[in-house]
Amino acid sequence: MLEHDTSTASPPREAIVRSLTALLERMLRPATPVTERTQLMDELGLSSSLALEVLLELEDELEIQIDVEDLDEDRMTTLGDLADYLAANSTPR
Amino acid sequence: MQDTVCVRVLAAGASPAELARCRAVLDPAERSRAAALGTAGLRDRFTVAHGALRVLAGRAVGVPPSALAWRPGRHGRPALTGPHAGLHTSLSYSGDLVAVALSRGRPVGVDIQHLPPGRDPVSLAERFFHPQEARHVAAGLDAGQRADRCLRLWVRKEAAVKSAGGRLWPNLAVPVHADDVVACVEPAGPHRLADVATPSGYRMAVALAGDAPYAIEFYPLTLADVLCSDGSMLAHTIDSRGHRC
Numbered sequence: 532m533l534e535h536d537t538s539t540a541s542p543p544r545e546a547i548v549r550s551l552t553a554l555l556e557r558m559l560r561p562a563t564p565v566t567e568r569t570q571l572m573d574e575l576g577l578s579s580s581l582a583l584e585v586l587l588e589l590e591d592e593l594e595i596q597i598d599v600e601d602l603d604e605d606r607m608t609t610l611g612d613l614a615d616y617l618a619a620n621s622t623p624r
Numbered sequence: 625m626q627d628t629v630c631v632r633v634l635a636a637g638a639s640p641a642e643l644a645r646c647r648a649v650l651d652p653a654e655r656s657r658a659a660a661l662g663t664a665g666l667r668d669r670f671t672v673a674h675g676a677l678r679v680l681a682g683r684a685v686g687v688p689p690s691a692l693a694w695r696p697g698r699h700g701r702p703a704l705t706g707p708h709a710g711l712h713t714s715l716s717y718s719g720d721l722v723a724v725a726l727s728r729g730r731p732v733g734v735d736i737q738h739l740p741p742g743r744d745p746v747s748l749a750e751r752f753f754h755p756q757e758a759r760h761v762a763a764g765l766d767a768g769q770r771a772d773r774c775l776r777l778w779v780r781k782e783a784a785v786k787s788a789g790g791r792l793w794p795n796l797a798v799p800v801h802a803d804d805v806v807a808c809v810e811p812a813g814p815h816r817l818a819d820v821a822t823p824s825g826y827r828m829a830v831a832l833a834g835d836a837p838y839a840i841e842f843y844p845l846t847l848a849d850v851l852c853s854d855g856s857m858l859a860h861t862i863d864s865r866g867h868r869c
Binding site for chain 2: 563573575576580581584587600602603604
């Protein structure tokens with residue numbers, strides 16, 4: 532059986548969702564629980580500067596480097612959307 | 625004749641009557657967006673910000689606030705439609721303040737940010753900003769000065785990107801520290817930046833598309849000023865700072 536190559540793989544999407552959820556609940560203290568369907572800007576009021584803080588925290592927590600070049604507001608409508616982007620655009624440090 | 629950008633800053637706090645007046649001028653989509661926000665504070669700030677923008681822009685072009693319509697741009701920058709498309713608008717809010725900028729003829733971007741408590745900004749600047757800017761942030765004498773330097777750079781970047789109608793992320797590394805004329809990379813083009821004075825704990829910058837100089841008409845207002853029934857306060861802020869309605 533081939534060993535899974537972890538040197539270039541993104542972290543599992545579930546781990547990203549878990550970390551994102553905890554980070555957003557800690558930073559923004561929303562009135563209702565954060566889920567994958569939570570709209571980041573339209574429900575949580577997430578600003579660009581806070582988004583940057585979240586990505587930086589996530590990089591530290593998951594020991595990854597996120598490629599933000601292709602990030603757009605359209606790709607971070609919901610937490611699930613952002614998790615999709617991060618799973619496809621991050622690499623282990 | 626030199627171009628002028630009008631910048632207005634007001635507190636986001638509002639009485640129930642003021643909130644109702646702001647809500648009354650929003651369109652259905654804006655009311656839905658306000659209702660979707662998760663806390664009363666976010667809902668009220670959105671309502672005040674968009675209500676104030678409509679009132680101020682409506683007075684600038686001489687139409688009722690609810691008669692205006694904006695169309696989102698490719699990367700989210702809204703532009704007035706129809707006969708008022710020559711007026712460019714920009715809106716920003718953070719903490720307890722709302723900033724509105726209006727410009728005739730030249731696309732405008734304004735950004736106001738409250739200094740957030742939290743992590744030291746050095747790592748943020750190192751990770752996302754131009755290396756010279758990261759060194760500038762790191763050279764701050766204490767945590768407060770480092771955070772303030774980072775915040776100033778941040779609002780200048782945001783203002784330039786809003787003026788450009790581009791995406792934030794590809795433009796984050798564009799240096800904005802030393803020169804007021806900056807070259808955004810996406811879409812490519814020059815934008816002239818200016819810092820605007822704010823209360824302690826905030827930073828604000830405004831940008832107009834193009835490198836030509838411009839004048840800034842900056843007045844802090846209250847929401848009551850904005851909602852003056854006859855608009856006299858707004859008319860007089862241009863000519864005389866002393867008038868109150």
